[in-house]
Amino acid sequence: METKSNETQQIAKSPSGFSIIWRELVRDKLALISLIFLILITVFVYGVSLILDQDEIVRVDLFSIHEPPGEEFILGTDYGGRDIFGQLIIGTRNSLSIGILVTIMTGVIGVIYGLVAGYFGGQIDNIMMRILDFFLILPFLMVVIVFVAIVPTYSVLSFSLIMTAFLWMGIARLIRSKALQEKELDYVQASKTLGSSNVKIMFTQVLPNITSLIIVTMTLNLAANIGLESGLSFLGFGFPESTPSLGTLLSYATNPQTLEYRWWIWVPASILILLLMLAIRNVGEALKRATDARQRRG
Amino acid sequence: MSEKLLEIKNLKTSFRIKDDYYAAVDNLSLSVNKNEVLAVVGESGCGKSALAFSVMGLHTRAKIEGNILFKDHDIANISSNDLNNLRGNEMGMIFQDPLTSLNPLMEIGDQIGETLILHNKDLSAEKRKEKIIGLLDKVGIPRPERVYKQFPHELSGGMRQRVMIAMAIANEPELLIADEPTTALDVTIQSQILELINELKEDMNAGIVLITHDLGVVAEMADRVAVMYAGQIVEIADVHTLFESPKHPYTRSLLNSVPNADKAQDKLHVIQGIVPALQNLPREGCRFKARIPWVDDSEHEENPELHEVTPGHFVRCTCYKHFDFPESKEEQHGIS
Numbered sequence: 001m002e003t004k005s006n007e008t009q010q011i012a013k014s015p016s017g018f019s020i021i022w023r024e025l026v027r028d029k030l031a032l033i034s035l036i037f038l039i040l041i042t043v044f045v046y047g048v049s050l051i052l053d054q055d056e057i058v059r060v061d062l063f064s065i066h067e068p069p070g071e072e073f074i075l076g077t078d079y080g081g082r083d084i085f086g087q088l089i090i091g092t093r094n095s096l097s098i099g100i101l102v103t104i105m106t107g108v109i110g111v112i113y114g115l116v117a118g119y120f121g122g123q124i125d126n127i128m129m130r131i132l133d134f135f136l137i138l139p140f141l142m143v144v145i146v147f148v149a150i151v152p153t154y155s156v157l158s159f160s161l162i163m164t165a166f167l168w169m170g171i172a173r174l175i176r177s178k179a180l181q182e183k184e185l186d187y188v189q190a191s192k193t194l195g196s197s198n199v200k201i202m203f204t205q206v207l208p209n210i211t212s213l214i215i216v217t218m219t220l221n222l223a224a225n226i227g228l229e230s231g232l233s234f235l236g237f238g239f240p241e242s243t244p245s246l247g248t249l250l251s252y253a254t255n256p257q258t259l260e261y262r263w264w265i266w267v268p269a270s271i272l273i274l275l276l277m278l279a280i281r282n283v284g285e286a287l288k289r290a291t292d293a294r295q296r297r298g
Numbered sequence: 299m300s301e302k303l304l305e306i307k308n309l310k311t312s313f314r315i316k317d318d319y320y321a322a323v324d325n326l327s328l329s330v331n332k333n334e335v336l337a338v339v340g341e342s343g344c345g346k347s348a349l350a351f352s353v354m355g356l357h358t359r360a361k362i363e364g365n366i367l368f369k370d371h372d373i374a375n376i377s378s379n380d381l382n383n384l385r386g387n388e389m390g391m392i393f394q395d396p397l398t399s400l401n402p403l404m405e406i407g408d409q410i411g412e413t414l415i416l417h418n419k420d421l422s423a424e425k426r427k428e429k430i431i432g433l434l435d436k437v438g439i440p441r442p443e444r445v446y447k448q449f450p451h452e453l454s455g456g457m458r459q460r461v462m463i464a465m466a467i468a469n470e471p472e473l474l475i476a477d478e479p480t481t482a483l484d485v486t487i488q489s490q491i492l493e494l495i496n497e498l499k500e501d502m503n504a505g506i507v508l509i510t511h512d513l514g515v516v517a518e519m520a521d522r523v524a525v526m527y528a529g530q531i532v533e534i535a536d537v538h539t540l541f542e543s544p545k546h547p548y549t550r551s552l553l554n555s556v557p558n559a560d561k562a563q564d565k566l567h568v569i570q571g572i573v574p575a576l577q578n579l580p581r582e583g584c585r586f587k588a589r590i591p592w593v594d595d596s597e598h599e600e601n602p603e604l605h606e607v608t609p610g611h612f613v614r615c616t617c618y619k620h621f622d623f624p625e626s627k628e629e630q631h632g633i634s
Contacts, residue, residue, distance in 0.1 A: 122359060186399040193354050194413035194465060195386030197378075208403045 017212075024290035027297045031286035034279035041276070042096065049093045057086035058242050069264050076264040078252060080241075088268055091244040092276075094156055098245070099226035101160040102167060106225075107218045109164065110171030111207075117172070118179025119202050129176070136169050141237075148237045159239070163228065171217055178210045212291035219284035223277045230273055246273050303505040304330040304353070304473055309364040309374070311345075311352045313576065319361050320576040322348040324529035326364075330473065330505040335496075337508045337520035337537070339552070343573040345529040346509045347394075350477045353507070354391050355381045368473065387417040389473040390466030392495075395482050396458035400450040406461055407446035410434075413468045433464040437494060456487035460494070467498055474498070475507045480515060492519055513556050517541060522610075525549045528573060528585040531604070535611035545613040547593070547621040548586050554623065567623070584615040592624050593617055 025032050061081030069076045075084040117128040147162045148154070182188070183206060191201050226246075232238040233247020234254075241248055249269035253259045258266065289295040306328040312319035322345045330336045338346050351357050353366055355373055366373040371384060393399040401409060410430045414421060421429065427446070434442035437460040450458055459479065466474060476495060480488040492515060499506055508519055516523055516537065523540045525533040525548060533546040544550045554567040571589040579585065584598040602615035 186393050186395055187401040189356055190391070190393055190399045190462070190465070191401070191412065192356055193385050193389075193391040194468075195382045195384070195416050196412060197382055205401050205404075209401070 020296075021287060021290045024286050024296060025283075028282075028286045028289075031282045034282035037275070038279050038283065041092070045089055045093045045096065048089050052086055052089060054090050054243075057083055057090060058244065066262060068262075075268055076262070078265050079258075084249070084265055084268070087244040087249060088246075088272065091246045091249055091269065092272060094239065094243060094245040095226055095229055095247070095273075096276075097156050098160050098163070098229045099222050101156070102163045102225045102229075103218050103222045105160065105164040106168040106171055106221065107214065109168040111175050111214060113168065114172040114175025114177075115179050115202055115207065118176035119183050119198070119206060121180065121183070125176070125180075129173075132169050132172060135166065138166065140166050141232075144232065145237050154240065154243070156243075159229075163225070167225070167228075171214075171221065174213065174217060175210065178213055179206055182206050182209055216284060216288045216291055219280065219287055223280035223284065226280075227273070227277055301332045302329050303332045303368070304328075304507075305365075305367040306349075306353070307365040307367065309349070309352060309362070309366060311348050311357065312361045312363075313348075314359065314361075315577055318577075320579070322360075322529055322576060323352060324581075326526075326529065326531060328524060328531065328534075330507055332472070332505050333499065333503050334521045335499060335506045335508055335519050337510060337516040337523045338526055339511060339513065339516055339523060340526035341511065341552075341569075341573050343575075344526045346511075346526055347477055348529075349526070350391070350475050350507065350509055353475060354385065354389065383417075386413040386471075387469045388471050389475070390469075390471040392459075392462050392466050392474065392476040392479045394478040396455055396462050397482065399462055400458055402450055404449075405446070406434075406448055406450065406453070407431075410461070410465050410468055413465060417469050430464075430468075433468055434461070437461070437464045437467075438490070439464075456483055456491070459483060459487070459491055463491070463494065463498075467502065470502050471504060472502075473505050473507070475509070477509045478511070479508075480510070480512070488515075495519070513552065525552070528579055530585060530614065531612075532586065532614045533612065534604075539608065539611050545607055545611070545618040546586075546615070547590050547618060550621070550623075551590075584617055586615075587617075590617070590621065593621055597621075 025035060059082070061077070064073070064077050064081040065079055067073050067077040067081070073083050073085065075088065077083055078087070113128065113132070117125045117132075143166060144162060151158055151162070188201060188205060191205050196205075229238060229245065230247035230250060233245050234251045236251060238247050239245045246269045250266055250273070253266035253270075289297065306326060309323055309326045309328075310321050311323040312321045314320075324345075326345075326349065328336075338349065340346050348357075348360075352360070352362055353368075353373060355376070362374050364374060368384070368389065371380065373381065373384070376384075400406075407427065407430050410433060411426055414426050414429065418426075431442045431446055434445055439445050439457060439460050445453065445457070445461075450461075453461065459482075463479075474495075479495065480491050483491060495506065495508075496519060498504070508515070510516060520537045522534065522536050524531050525540075525546065527548045533540065533544070533549045540549065541553070544553055548569075551567070551569045555569060557566055569589055570591075574580070574588070580588070583600060584602050587593070587595070587598055597620045598617045599615050604612040604614050605616070606612055
């Protein structure tokens, strides 16, 4: 019995997926710092916004319009006398929530759609891809503007749903192309000869083999989605001022007065967007390298 | 012995190229008995694998006509549910390339377990594990408890082929199709794998279809041999007859192309030309005609059929009666 346990200990376990990713992150200091930064920001923002009252922050206070940063307001106030620091925290939380929600929803829809189209191929694939093409040629911005005008109650969820409806195509196409490749491999055929059904093969055989691609794409999509939300809000088609996001803070800069003399309103939000997107991107790149043995550093 | 397990009748498997369907397996009839190894030989592109895939129902976009009778079912016209009940349970398949036939992200135990879960639902998890380890042991894998937890990339090619075999035989199928099971393996492993398949045949009383282009393997393993050329069977006989008195020019050319260790040879015999592509295949007359140009046209049949030469020995076309290998190069090219 003793020799047997010795023997099992001697088997070198091949590194698991997480340990490969971890090694890659440790090797890439920038990505590690980015990850820590992201975690800190997320925890801070979600933690503090539990204490902060959104209604309190967005209440107009005519006695403290355009206050520069000072003791009472750490980052000053906007033209309605609203605390910029509070808006920044709530705004970051909202932006992050939308980014994550949209990424997950587009991910789920895109992966299932792409997997079905790619796995079955042929006519099914043809029809599904033509439907996708239809969504792809819709002018995203215009359609979103129309939806913003139509939808009466505007919340994080409804905004995410609108964005999801027009953003799932990219990942669906990517997954489809990979599924097309993967289903030709012998192990899929072998699994068929064992009597597995198509659905089972799709989700237990093909899906695990493309997870690395899904993780990397979704991480990089997260950065893009946060940027997109900020862009829409900046243009005035995102959230109203009563629901601050990083984009609404930025949009104050459309006023030349604010842009030139009241930097405290828009600079912090701009810097935060920049840092967030860079950090997510760095982590995403590290993940990408971790999933490709040829590019790995660790 | 002569109980028919699988009977293929007038099978025609066609693939679409551009807008037309071309038959890769053309009007083929064949039967496999219980406890028998039927070898299917032929060059690459003769339709051997297309035949195997038709029997397993793996073609997704091919047009399949004719009947494939297996027990009470006709696999050519069966619902996918019924097919899934058969596959893995009563028929199994061993693939050519063990390096790609296993899912790289699944532990060996789980991969073999998949078919047990599907077809043997009452088996408890512990019993299942026991059975899988038993199977691994049966196919000759050392330390099966350890391999159970390993991933395919941690095993060698021969081990992986053994795992494939274990998967195929997990539910003791009555029909086992081995599609070039030893092509990707080196010679020593080859003989071990073949021995294993032979043992399993004895154990399970199963019918085995062995697809290969290695005549050595055929001589060693098969009970009967079907020689395929361009989607048709050109000769079928039991293994002794086929090796001792081959009739069809193609069979004789194939046997003649095998290097012989007993006598010194400068050059190996080569069958001229290649198997024509599916679109360019002559659908009328003797399909092998183009590759033996020195044989006169009048010696071929117009519509070659299988002729029974001796009981159980069938040959297609009449050209075998006059066929001989040419003496000189010129003659071979039909110039003389």
